[in-house]
Amino acid sequence: AQTVTQSQPEMSVQEAETVTLSCTYDTSESDYYLFWYKQPPSRQMILVIRQEAYKQQNATENRFSVNFQKAAKSFSLKISDSQLGDAAMYFCAYRETSGSRLTFGEGTQLTVNP
C-alpha cells in the first residue's frame, strides 16, 4: 500500500519569509499524481498545487512551488513571501493514475508570525 509521510507536525515562519514543508512517499508505481492541499481553520480542503510524476519540471503556482525528486520519492512545498493567510494545516497527497484512491500524509500545521 502506498504511504505518505510528513515528518514535520508543526512549522512556523515569519511573515514575508520562505518556508519549506517536507513530504516523502512510498510507491512502486512509475506514474502518479502528487498534491499539496491546504486546510485553514474554516475546514475547507483547498488544492494548492499538483505535480504529475512523468513531468520533470517542478510545478509552480504563484508563491507556491514544489521540489519533486522522483528517485528519492520526495515532494516538498516551498512557500515564498509567506502571508498571514497561509496559516493552515498542509497535507501532502498521492494518487495513482490507475486508481481512484487519494492517500494523505499526516499534515503539517503552519503558523505564520507577523
Add this chain to the structure above:
Amino acid sequence: DTAVSQTPKYLVTQMGNDKSIKCEQNLGHDTMYWYKQDSKKFLKIMFSYNNKELIINETVPNRFSPKSPDKAHLNLHINSLELGDSAVYFCASSRGLAYGELFFGEGSRLTVL
C-alpha cells in the same frame, strides 16, 4: 455556486441514533468519495463510487452505508452511532477514476454524545 456541497455542516446527536449526510456535486464528475477526518486531522478514505458503482469500500463498520442515487449525489447513512464516530466527514469528487485532483466539500462535523 458551490461545486461540492454537503448537508448538514454540523450534526450533534446521541449514541445509538441513525443519521445521514448528503452530498451533491455540480461539476459533472464521474467519481465521488467519502473521507473521514479524525480528531488528529488524519484523512482516511471510506468509500468511492464511479458512475454510481462502488469502487472502494475500506475497512469501515457496516453501520456505515453509502448510497449513490445518481453520479451527482453520494449520501452517507450511519446506523447506531457510537462515540468513536465523532469526526469530520468530507465528500469529494473527481473527473474520473484516474483523473487528477479531488474537489472537496466543506465537511460535516458529526458529534456523538
